[in-house]
Amino acid sequence: DGGITQSPKYLFRKEGQNVTLSCEQNLNHDAMYWYRQDPGQGLRLIYYSQIVNDFQKGDIAEGYSVSREKKESFPLTVTSAQKNPTAFYLCASREGRSNYGYTFGSGTRLTVV
Amino acid sequence: QKEVEQDPGPLSVPEGAIVSLNCTYSNSAFQYFMWYRQYSRKGPELLMYTYSSGNKEDGRFTAQVDKSSKYISLFIRDSQPSDSATYLCAMSARGMNRDDKIIFGKGTRLHILP
Numbered sequence: 278d279g280g281i282t283q284s285p286k287y288l289f290r291k292e293g294q295n296v297t298l299s300c301e302q303n304l305n306h307d308a309m310y311w312y313r314q315d316p317g318q319g320l321r322l323i324y325y326s327q328i329v330n331d332f333q334k335g336d337i338a339e340g341y342s343v344s345r346e347k348k349e350s351f352p353l354t355v356t357s358a359q360k361n362p363t364a365f366y367l368c369a370s371r372e373g374r375s376n377y378g379y380t381f382g383s384g385t386r387l388t389v390v
Numbered sequence: 391q392k393e394v395e396q397d398p399g400p401l402s403v404p405e406g407a408i409v410s411l412n413c414t415y416s417n418s419a420f421q422y423f424m425w426y427r428q429y430s431r432k433g434p435e436l437l438m439y440t441y442s443s444g445n446k447e448d449g450r451f452t453a454q455v456d457k458s459s460k461y462i463s464l465f466i467r468d469s470q471p472s473d474s475a476t477y478l479c480a481m482s483a484r485g486m487n488r489d490d491k492i493i494f495g496k497g498t499r500l501h502i503l504p
Contacts, residue, residue: 283433317398319496320434320478367433378424378480379492381433 279304283368283382289390290355290362298353298385300368309351310369310379313337320367326351355387363389393417396479396495404503409466413479413495416460420481420493423455425464428476428497437477438464469502476500 281302290296300309311323322335326345340359345351351370355362365386369379396413403409411425421442426434438453440446446453452465462481466473479495 281433317496320494322491325491365431369433378426378436378439381435383433384431386431 281368281370281380281382283366283385285385286383288385288387290387291390293357295354295356296387298355298366298368298387300351300353300382301349302351302368302370302380302382303349304370304372304380305348306370306372306380307348308371309345310371311335311341311343311351311353312367312369314365314367314384323353323366362387393493394479394481394495397498398496400499400501402501402503403469405469405471407469407502409464409469409473409500409502411464411466411477411479411498411500413462413481414460415462415481415493417481417483417493418457418460419483422482423453423462424480424492425451425453426478426480426494428478430475434478471502471504474500474502 284299308327310325312320314320321337323341324335324343326332329345329348332343332345342354365384367384368382371379394415424439425437427437428434440453440455443455443457450467454463476497476499478497480492482492
């Protein structure tokens with residue numbers, strides 16, 4: 278079945294550590310996105326990539342980094358510079374010619390301990 | 391004024407009732423309108439989508455767009471406990487444009503009471 282796989286489902290990070298969240302899709306979609314979801318805040322765009330080896334900052338990119346070396350993969354690194362990283366992180370993809378909507382992964386819950 | 395406004399709820403209704411969920415928006419360039427359903431600790435899933443004004447029906451769900459009022463609605467008939475979730479509205483201006491981004495509402499939490 279085609280879809281987006283995010284791993285791990287739950288992740289714990291110590292203060293000062295970098296962690297990487299995985300996002301893999303087998304939908305052959307061109308564009309991929311990372312969102313952060315906090316209670317009462319809705320979805321906030323962190324980074325997005327329209328094609329391989331290219332990506333753009335979203336609304337809240339500070340403290341995050343991404344890479345897009347393969348069409349299928351768009352990992353997100355939460356660096357120690359991100360002051361409040363505890364959140365639910367969602368990866369999404371969209372076919373290049375689609376007018377509608379994203380396909381979302383099931384999310385990663387990151388907690389700083 | 392935020393681009394998309396959505397009442398966060400929670401909205402609690404008895405099983406079998408008709409549910410009305412709404413969003414308002416300020417950008418008159420929006421043409422593509424979507425509703426997502428998100429269960430707790432899951433990713434959102436696309437429920438319905440419409441282009442420009444008008445109604446679209448799919449089973450118990452009806453999506454309605456009124457561009458003149460900048461107002462969209464999702465109606466759920468014969469609501470079921472399994473409809474309990476957060477519903478997010480979303481919209482974009484030019485769906486074919488590679489740089490176009492989808493703008494999401496903050497979501498309305500819905501509880502259907504058995």
